[in-house]
Amino acid sequence: MSLDNASMTVYGDSISGNCLKVKFVADRLGIPYDWVETSVLARETRTADFLALNPAGQVPTVTWPDGRVLAQSNAIMLLLAEGSDLIPDDPFDRALMYQWLFWEQYSHETALAVLRFKKHYLKLADHEIDPGLPLRCDAVLGLMEGHLAPRRYFVGEKLSLADSALVAYTRFAHQAGLSLPTHVAAWVRRVEHELEIEHLN
Numbered sequence: 001m002s003l004d005n006a007s008m009t010v011y012g013d014s015i016s017g018n019c020l021k022v023k024f025v026a027d028r029l030g031i032p033y034d035w036v037e038t039s040v041l042a043r044e045t046r047t048a049d050f051l052a053l054n055p056a057g058q059v060p061t062v063t064w065p066d067g068r069v070l071a072q073s074n075a076i077m078l079l080l081a082e083g084s085d086l087i088p089d090d091p092f093d094r095a096l097m098y099q100w101l102f103w104e105q106y107s108h109e110t111a112l113a114v115l116r117f118k119k120h121y122l123k124l125a126d127h128e129i130d131p132g133l134p135l136r137c138d139a140v141l142g143l144m145e146g147h148l149a150p151r152r153y154f155v156g157e158k159l160s161l162a163d164s165a166l167v168a169y170t171r172f173a174h175q176a177g178l179s180l181p182t183h184v185a186a187w188v189r190r191v192e193h194e195l196e197i198e199h200l201n
């Protein structure tokens with residue numbers, strides 16, 4: 001499929017880091033798209049029309065005029081970035097990028113994004129939140145800090161999809177009541193600058 005001549009539609013919620021990942025990569029690579037704002041809080045991902053598109057009822061979901069549909073933020077980013085400098089040429093560096101993408105989904109997003117949602121959007125008090133969740137966030141940020149202390153990017157000393165994915169919820173950490181360690185904070189600014197996205201706090 002050529003992405004050049006088939007314009008895509010992104011069903012996304014602007015408050016969602018997973019959706020913003022798709023925007024970051026498409027904008028960076030100059031890939032045109034129509035953005036259809038789809039609110040999770042308003043349950044627009046649970047309408048019959050949306051579920052017909054993506055039975056998982058989740059954004060981001062991307063469609064093309066020929067009827068193709070693709071979900072999962074990291075799968076979408078990987079498709080958009082195919083052949084670009086956001087995916088390392090070296091096979092081992094590429095595998096490291098996948099390593100961080102899988103970690104992002106399994107360990108990072110499930111901690112930082114969930115804590116942010118509970119605190120910032122559901123307005124839950126601390127005593128209503130599983131005490132293990134902030135601890136998992138601290139562990140995630142500690143691991144990132146250790147990795148970034150001697151380097152500027154997650155893989156191969158240049159921006160890759162690993163950075164685009166991990167920055168998405170890390171830059172919202174203040175909304176989860178978390179403060180970023182030094183090297184993580186500097187990396188967020190660096191990646192925001194490279195992707196030309198605004199700094200939030």
Ligand SMILES: N[C@@H](CCC(=O)N[C@@H](CS)C(=O)NCC(=O)O)C(=O)O
Pocket residue numbers: 013016017018019040045046057058059060071072073074105
């Ligand atoms: N692993 C998926 C997660 C997608 C996801 O959880 N999306 C949320 C918004 S961030 C959603 O659509 N939630 C609505 C729902 O589950 O009802 C991805 O990376 O795209």
